[in-house]
Amino acid sequence: MSDVSIDDLFRVFAEGAGRVELGQLVSDLMDTPFSVIGYDSLAMLETASRLEREYGVTLSDADVNDAKTPRLLLQLVNAAQTR
């Protein structure tokens, strides 16, 4: 099973919670908190639900809540895929 990429992640965010203007965040996107990027807790909830459906994984609310950046969320999803 192939890894979920940062592009995949932001596509899923855009589908469920709308696109954000990334502007100068792009350079350090992987480690920028979602709250700074512009995705709040409901956007995280909706996106987690879509990631579960699309990639056939199960993500706990607590783990998603702790995954504050794209890097951490990607690690979470990709680890869940290999389980």
Place this chain on the structure above:
Amino acid sequence: MITKPTAVVTGLGIAAPNGLGIEDYWASILEGRSGIGRITRFVPDAYPAILAGELPDFDGADHLPDRLLPQTDRVTQIALTITDWALGDATLDPAAVPEYEMGVVTASGSGGFEFGQRELENLWSKGPGHVSAYQSFAWFYAVNTGQISIRHGMRGPSGVLVTEQAGGLDALAQARRNIRSGAKYMIAGGVDASLCPWGWAAVASGGRLSRSQDPEQAYRPFAPDADGSVAGEGGALLVVEELETATARGVPRMYGEIAGYAATFDPRPGSGRASGLLRAIDLALTDAQLAPRDVDVVFADGAGLPTRDLDEAQAVAAVFGPHSIPVTVPKTMTGRLNAGSGALDVATALLALRDGVIPPTTNVPPPPARLGVDLVVGGPRRRPLATALVLARGEGGFNAALIVRAPR
């Protein structure tokens, strides 16, 4: 004597079936151009009513950031868009105002019906894991107030009124209360939009819509053979602010003052007692410290149901005298917009004061003399106007009367 702070309207945001924005809408109204037609957003043939007032070419994506689209129903997209228009009209930049000085009061009759319909479809066709997280609030009556407040950082006194068709007036009156209590700026009014199969199942089952298939025959208030009304989508949101604040910041214009208001509730159906409408008019005049002769025009509720129209005609005649004041129902060109109508009628009344012209009631002949109503038909009527009374009645017994006065 301590005078209460005066609440003035300094900006209008309008989305109506016959026009988006102030001048587009106002030109339509004066020309008698209707926005009522066969429903196009879904196939309406299975319903008892097939006509509605649909907004022309409104797409939230044309007006709002992408981030807001997946989390909002159409009604909220309309509300957010016309809030921008009202702020622009008032040249008010919320980012430059302390957030606790601005509040939001909106009225809603239906909430976000279409959003809820889509998520029910997801639930039953795909399963519970497919229901949007945003369903948690997107359907809710309070969502317009909440989204406007969040978007513009308006954290002052805010609220939501749910009184069906009377709500637009009730919200503007609540905005005036908040101004009197110290708020500097309010966004206030009402919007409704539930033209989707599920929403229409509710609207069309109320027994108040005409079954006519002719857009020019379906909504004819005060006509002896009126058989109901047409529903529509849209409404108006207004910037209301304190007079001294508005003067100090040099607003481009003051449309007028919210000078008087009252709300009453009807007695139990079948009680034989009079409706509360007459009392609402009297109380609003008292609140405004005006005599009936001081009022120049009445924007009537115009239910389009003979018993309701008779009741309204009698109340107006009892206060002002038979055939003694011009009465108009421009919403014959938009349909009844639920909570949107009262606010849109106030915006229309303020434009009438601005330009000295009473917009017409379309599609109806002059009412029978026994009704005592001087209905403005056949075209607009030009005359200097200083004060207008707007009436709105909500299903379930709500009556509201609001008086606006031109700036002095």
